[in-house]
Amino acid sequence: MVYIKMQPIYKIMSDRKTLTSSFNNNTTLDEVNLEVEKWAQRKVEELKTLKTLEDYRKDYVGNVSHELKTPIFSIQGYLHTLLEGGIYDENINIKYLKKALSNTERLQTIVDDLEMIAKLDSEANSIEISSFDVIKTIKRAVGDLEGFAVENEIDLILKYDLTEKLLVLGDESKIRQAIYNLLVNSIKYGKPKGRTIIQISTIDDIILIEFSDNGVGIEEKHLKHIFDRFYRVEPSRSRAIGGSGLGLSIVKHIIEAHNQNINVRSTFGEGSTFGFTLKKA
């Protein structure tokens, strides 16, 4: 009788339609008790995880809307001023239109980064690994950033025998994105007449790619947070230079999806070195 009454409960606990073999006519009440306790513990853990995810989702949505609001308010402000007569004032009309445009560009950056994060989240296991020449990838990223580096008076120096190939295993487009983000940061947070050195070293079948700038550096207390989504050391400075606060979290996501490591060393006022590993092909 007890056995028959317990059957449906056991089915629920095991999340299965059929009964587990551990439950039969000979199961004692002590064993049943133990199973129920284990099941309750599992449910407590599941609820904790769901609560953490829910808190994270709320924070994330809050952060996203906050990020979007700032440029939207700016654009509205400029357009209102122009509509209220500013359009005829030659001292401000072009200037305000340019500012409005640059805020739409900020919106674009934020949306692009959010898209990239969403893609990485949904494709967590779909990194497409192939063998590629990482020197070529670095050179492409450096080439794409040449203009930006010149504007900011930063030299990008690749220390490697450029006649040699270096084949690694990874998702080329994603690794290029990671390299690009690290280079962009080294330029954005560099000092004029500065430089970023890209260095490569090999340890057995692992290569380490490092990006060393002599820019503003990062204080110790911020270091453990800078890979978090939306974390910025100086929010107003980062926004002013077009940052979304997502660049490093994207890099970390990409490198970890490759089961590799990323690290940072920095001295405030002197510069930072970001490095990540990759497997040789």
Ligand code: ADP
């Ligand atoms: P952001 O869009 O703000 O640049 P990131 O995620 O790329 O966002 O970087 C997070 C924060 O880490 C930045 O706001 C900046 O304060 C700091 N940071 C990143 N790279 C560097 C660097 N090379 N030198 C100094 N600070 C950096």
